[in-house]
Amino acid sequence: MQLATLQELNLDEIDQVSGAGLFSFVGDAIVDVVKVSNDVLNTSVISSVGKVFNAIGLTPIHQLADTLGYGVFKGVAAIGGLLGGDTSRIDYHYDTEWT
16 A cells, blocks of 8 residues: 655645635735725825814714725625735724724
């Protein structure tokens, strides 16, 4: 009886089992869109609009908009994550603004 031997994986095989390749590229691209969108929302110019809403008594409208956006961003980022994108690098506007 002969024992099976293990062979080293080549680079293509490593990419396949590690999630790299086309799906990972697409996942990272999706995550990048979510990240950049949230980074823009977190700039002082854009976030000042929400602060004005809060100052004139429209906090519930501001929070509703941010909550809905947060849900959309989390959903899109989850798809990117399932495709191999790294979602840990997203600084969500909602978290910055409300938590």
